[in-house]
Each structure stands twice: as C-alpha cells, then as structure tokens.
Amino acid sequence: MESFSQLTENLVSSRWIRRYHPSEGGRVRLVCLPHAGGSASFYFPMSQALAPASDVLSVQYPGRQDRRDEPGITDMATYADALTRELLPWIDRPLAFFGHSMGAVLAFEVTRRLEREHGVTPLRIFASGRRAPSSHRHETVHLRDDDGVVAEMRELSGTDSRILGDEEILRMVLPAIRSDYTAIENYRATPGDRVSTPITVLTGDADPRTTREEAEAWAQHTTGEFEIHCFAGGHFFLANHQEAIMKLVSEGLTSDARTH
Known part of the structure; x- marks a missing residue:
C-alpha cells in the first residue's frame, strides 16, 4: 500500500491540482479556486508570492487548458463533490481557501462537505468577487449564444484580450465557460447553509x-x-490590488496558523 507521502507526491500532477511552487515546509495549504471559465494559472502570481510560507494548490477545472478534452461540469454540487474527493489526500496540513467569483461559492460548498462529512474545519475562506451564496439573482448568461457569452466576458474584463480576439482559442474555451455559467447560475443556497469556518470577503466597489x-x-x-x-x-x-491582497492573505494565513 502506498504511504501517505507517496500518494500526495503522485497527486502533484493530478488532473485537478497544480502546485506551481511546492512548499514542503508550508504550515498551511491554500486552495485557490478560479472564476467561471478560469484556469489554475490565474493563481500563479499568488502561488509565487505566498511560497514557501504556504503550499498553494491551484485548482484546474475540467474543460480547459490541459483538460480541454474533458466535458465541463454543469452543476455546483457535482463540482463540490468531485473537488472534495480530490482534496482529501491533502488534509495532512491545515487548509484554507481563496476563491474568486464562482470559485468563492465552490470554496464554500467544499468547506461544507469537509466539515459535515469529514470532520475537517478549514482555517478560513477568502471569498472574492462574489455575492453571498443565498443572494440570488436571475441570470441567464449560459443560455445566450456564443456572442452573448463573449459580451459578458468583455463586460467583466476578466479574460485576456488576446483570447477574446483569437477566434480559434475562443471557440476552444467557450464550452468550458458555458458549463461554468450553467453551474453557477443554477446554484441555490439558503441563509441557513452555514459553515463554522471564518470567512473573509473581498469585494470591488x-x-x-x-x-x-x-x-x-x-x-x-x-x-x-x-x-x-x-x-x-x-x-x-484583484488585478489592480495584487500587492495589498497578497499581504492581506499572507497575514491572515500566518495569524490563523499561529492560533491553530
């Protein structure tokens, strides 16, 4: 039977987890979850900035980059169940989450599962760029045609302009973006859905x-x-406040680890 350390090593290049700057001595594992249509590489700067104090795990969703041949996931519960399973081998150290937009909701749902089903309470959720899980808006981006989805991406300015201008690349990523929007726009939660994990919210004015x-x-x-x-x-x-956000996250993780 594989040892725990061997299993962890094997998962360094798993489908879901990217460790751009592995830190064997980091006291906290920070799991970073991208926005709808986003990829693990979005968090390369954060991984670089927080290493080696923290071991940053950047999540790669199916349907993009090296996982582009896999079908996207269209349901948040399925997303959360799958990612929770992927993270279980990594709970030998305290976990924290940083999620932007859809990633914030996914962080919340994975935390719910870790607490309820596995007795694991993460140190903190950094929920960025997303309204609370129970703050529902009727949104139908996932039902638009391709031009409509691209228009949404342009409005939010979260996609590299080079991708928006490259027809071939754009067609490759649109299915993943549509899958993510389907998942998050059909997601529902109630104010009664709670975790005991502390939550730090980051929002744009x-x-x-x-x-x-x-x-x-x-x-x-x-x-x-x-x-x-x-x-x-x-x-x-986030793009215009990287230094301040990295400092906020770093100091928060240091404080949480110290009191854990």
Missing part, C-alpha cells in the same frame, strides 16, 4: 455583479469570524 449589501450577506453563512474588505474596481479588482 464597482462590481456590477455584487453590491456591498450582497457581499456583507456572507456573514449569514458562518458561525465563525467574519470580515469584509472593499477595494476600488469592478469584478476583477
């Missing part, structure tokens, strides 16, 4: 998809500590 009130509603979803940080900018405010 001009995000067209999340109001301040919707961001603050994350407080209803934890029985632990809650805090919110507002940054200037829209849905992808």
Whole structure:
C-alpha cells in the first residue's frame, strides 16, 4: 500500500491540482479556486508570492487548458463533490481557501462537505468577487449564444484580450465557460447553509455583479469570524490590488496558523 507521502507526491500532477511552487515546509495549504471559465494559472502570481510560507494548490477545472478534452461540469454540487474527493489526500496540513467569483461559492460548498462529512474545519475562506451564496439573482448568461457569452466576458474584463480576439482559442474555451455559467447560475443556497469556518470577503466597489449589501450577506453563512474588505474596481479588482491582497492573505494565513 502506498504511504501517505507517496500518494500526495503522485497527486502533484493530478488532473485537478497544480502546485506551481511546492512548499514542503508550508504550515498551511491554500486552495485557490478560479472564476467561471478560469484556469489554475490565474493563481500563479499568488502561488509565487505566498511560497514557501504556504503550499498553494491551484485548482484546474475540467474543460480547459490541459483538460480541454474533458466535458465541463454543469452543476455546483457535482463540482463540490468531485473537488472534495480530490482534496482529501491533502488534509495532512491545515487548509484554507481563496476563491474568486464562482470559485468563492465552490470554496464554500467544499468547506461544507469537509466539515459535515469529514470532520475537517478549514482555517478560513477568502471569498472574492462574489455575492453571498443565498443572494440570488436571475441570470441567464449560459443560455445566450456564443456572442452573448463573449459580451459578458468583455463586460467583466476578466479574460485576456488576446483570447477574446483569437477566434480559434475562443471557440476552444467557450464550452468550458458555458458549463461554468450553467453551474453557477443554477446554484441555490439558503441563509441557513452555514459553515463554522471564518470567512473573509473581498469585494470591488464597482462590481456590477455584487453590491456591498450582497457581499456583507456572507456573514449569514458562518458561525465563525467574519470580515469584509472593499477595494476600488469592478469584478476583477484583484488585478489592480495584487500587492495589498497578497499581504492581506499572507497575514491572515500566518495569524490563523499561529492560533491553530
């Protein structure tokens, strides 16, 4: 039978997990979850900035980059169940989550499963660029034609302009984007869906998809500590505040690890 360390080593290049800067001495494993249509490489700068103090696991969803031949997932419960299974070999160290947009909801749902089914309470969820799980809006981007989906991507300014201008690449990524939008737009939660894990919310003051009130509603979803940080900018405010956000995350993880 494989030892735990051998199993972990084998998963370094698993379909779901990317470790751009492996840290065997990091006290915390930070699991980073991309936005709808996003890929693991979105978090390469965060992995670089937080290593070696933290071991950053960047999640690669199916249907994109080296997983582009796999069908996308169109249901958040299926997403959360699959990712929870993938993360179980990594719980030898304390876990924390950083999720942007759809990734924030996925972080919440995986945390619910870890707490409820496996007795694991992560140190913290950093929920970025997303309204609270129970703050529902009727959205139908996933039902638009390809041009309509591209228009949404342009409005949120979260996709590399080179991709939006390259017809061949765009056609390759659109199925994954549509699958993700199907999953997140059909997702439903209630204020009663809670975790005990502390939640730190990061939000943009001009995000067209999340109001301040919707961001603050994350407080209803934890029985632990809650805090919110507002940054200037829209849905992808992270791009203009990388240094401040890296500092916030780094200091938060250090403090959480110290008290764990």
